Amino acid sequence: GELNPIKKWWWDIELYEDGGYKPARKPVNARGLQKDLDLKYEDQTMAVYPANLAPHPYPYPFHMDREAGIEAYQAMITAEEYKLKLDRGETDHLHIYSSDGDAPVVRVQVSKVEKMTQDITKYEFQTLDGSLLPEWSAGAHLDIVVAPEFLRQYSMSGDPADRSKYQIGVLREDAGRGGSKMMHRIFVEGRKVFISKPINHFDLVEDATKTFLMGGGIGITPMIAFAHRLHALGRDFDMHYSASRKEGAGYLNDLATVPWADKVQYHFSDQGTRADLANILSGYQNGWHVYTCGPERYMDSVIAAAEAGGFPDEARHLEYFSVPEQPDYVNQDFKIRLAKSGWEFDVPADKTAADVLIDAGYTIDLKCSDGICGVCKCGVVSGDIEHRDFVLSKKQRETQVILCQSRAAEKDGVIEIDL
Numbered sequence: 001g002e003l004n005p006i007k008k009w010w011w012d013i014e015l016y017e018d019g020g021y022k023p024a025r026k027p028v029n030a031r032g033l034q035k036d037l038d039l040k041y042e043d044q045t046m047a048v049y050p051a052n053l054a055p056h057p058y059p060y061p062f063h064m065d066r067e068a069g070i071e072a073y074q075a076m077i078t079a080e081e082y083k084l085k086l087d088r089g090e091t092d093h094l095h096i097y098s099s100d101g102d103a104p105v106v107r108v109q110v111s112k113v114e115k116m117t118q119d120i121t122k123y124e125f126q127t128l129d130g131s132l133l134p135e136w137s138a139g140a141h142l143d144i145v146v147a148p149e150f151l152r153q154y155s156m157s158g159d160p161a162d163r164s165k166y167q168i169g170v171l172r173e174d175a176g177r178g179g180s181k182m183m184h185r186i187f188v189e190g191r192k193v194f195i196s197k198p199i200n201h202f203d204l205v206e207d208a209t210k211t212f213l214m215g216g217g218i219g220i221t222p223m224i225a226f227a228h229r230l231h232a233l234g235r236d237f238d239m240h241y242s243a244s245r246k247e248g249a250g251y252l253n254d255l256a257t258v259p260w261a262d263k264v265q266y267h268f269s270d271q272g273t274r275a276d277l278a279n280i281l282s283g284y285q286n287g288w289h290v291y292t293c294g295p296e297r298y299m300d301s302v303i304a305a306a307e308a309g310g311f312p313d314e315a316r317h318l319e320y321f322s323v324p325e326q327p328d329y330v331n332q333d334f335k336i337r338l339a340k341s342g343w344e345f346d347v348p349a350d351k352t353a354a355d356v357l358i359d360a361g362y363t364i365d366l367k368c369s370d371g372i373c374g375v376c377k378c379g380v381v382s383g384d385i386e387h388r389d390f391v392l393s394k395k396q397r398e399t400q401v402i403l404c405q406s407r408a409a410e411k412d413g414v415i416e417i418d419l
Helices: 066-074 079-087 179-186 217-233 252-257 296-308 353-359
Strands: 013-015 021-023 105-115 120-127 140-147 150-155 166-171 192-196 210-216 237-243 264-268 288-293 316-319 334-338 344-347 377-382 400-402 414-417
Touching (some): 166 179, 217 237, 217 296, 288 296, 296 316, 344 353
Parallel strands (some): 210 237, 237 264
Antiparallel strands (some): 105 192, 140 150
């Protein structure tokens, strides 16, 4: 026989303009049957995932352990053996599903939608029964399941002390990958969605003697949470909000009514009030810290001004929304050694350390794979490293590495990690 075209349409599905999935207008995965293949069992690396290896029942990424799947395939018994075991009352061959621990996501409803500008919308989420949401800290973000194919990260902009709701601000990017555009279209009040528990890779130094919060455009979102926390602690801080146009700046009404409104200074290019970063960040004193988030050029300017003003590396903090331009790196083969077992793995030029370790059956948390989120951070024991991330400070790079991007500095070099 041949392929039944009626039953293979799912190989090629496409998201249509109306938001529905339908067979692709231009199939790209169509193929015929390869009937002449000589497949031998001993050459196969097939993997099966019985109930005990099944993913959790939530719309959130789950690491499938391929090595365990291969072992499960090799341990499979025939249907006849299966029935005989049942007849004898044996149960050692049965696979039982279990989902231990807390769910990785929280089911919430969109409780408020506020269009702050033409392109920026504020969303608030509450639990379905009105109970308190999990605790969070300033600088945290949420993974939002916009749709099965769109898992997006958004910084939290509310008050960490208020657990009755979570709040984010979303800039619609028509030229982006589609997540923000879809959220603006389908996230209406009352819609029930899944979100992660708050995740923080942008921690606030709460005992700073003074904190400078520098937000560019939608990058103001985490700065608002920082300001709420610093105000609650009674700490000294200044917020500087920069945007090209006042009418395109979100949160203006919110910032006018917060109890720390006198701490906010606005800089709008169309009104001739661009921030004098060199002046704002001059005269560093011990214990000062600066935080910035926004477009890459804006953050580069803030960090450069802070460095010129005397802020040491550990006092300069930034968070990227997207991957900045990368230098023209040349990938070379290297080795990764696990300190706890002594095991050593070759990392070829076309793979990352994270790829190799995952292929070997180790659980490495991955999210961005671009070196901007910090999820795959690991301790370093030894090795000369070419750090390619956008998360770690110079000080942190002495003892940590981002496995999804960074590599040994030299060909065939060895990085020993605390794993």
